[in-house]
Amino acid sequence: MILKRIYSEPKWSDPFNEFSRLMRLLNTFEAPNRNAYDDAGAGVFPLLNVSSTADHYIVRAELPGIKAGELDIKVTGNNLTLAGERKIPEENNQARYHRREREAGKFSRALTLPGPLNADKVDARLKNGILTIVIPKADEAKPRKISIH
DSSP states (O other): OHHHHHHSOOOOOOHHHHHHHHHHHHHHOOOOOOOTTTOTTOSOSSOEEEEEOSSEEEEEEEOTTOOGGGEEEEEETTEEEEEEEEOOOOOOTTOOOSOOOOOOEEEEEEEEOSSOBOGGGOEEEEETTEEEEEEEBOGGGSOOOOOOO
């Protein structure tokens, strides 16, 4: 029997069978279960919406429980950076969490807007946990109406 295995010709399988087997393995792959306690920084905070008009970019951020003095907003070139710290009141030492999705800590979001900005006239307002930043477009980025003679 051993001699038969050694001296027999190798059996070549169809190469597509190997691809099919690999695809089956990849389709059954499951990521390991992750606990919310293990990866506190996994979420993106704050959530942002960015829109524009002909003259302005408007950025809205959800910042519940954060005061205006705790935020740092910077505009340079065509970049906006929003940074701060979210503080959550401590529970008493006897509290057992059944689910913990809100985390405290420092955050920073940076985004690049599509055109140059006028950093001198940025207006930011925080109302009911929604930060609204209105950033005027630089004059060279604004559309111009061209008259035809």
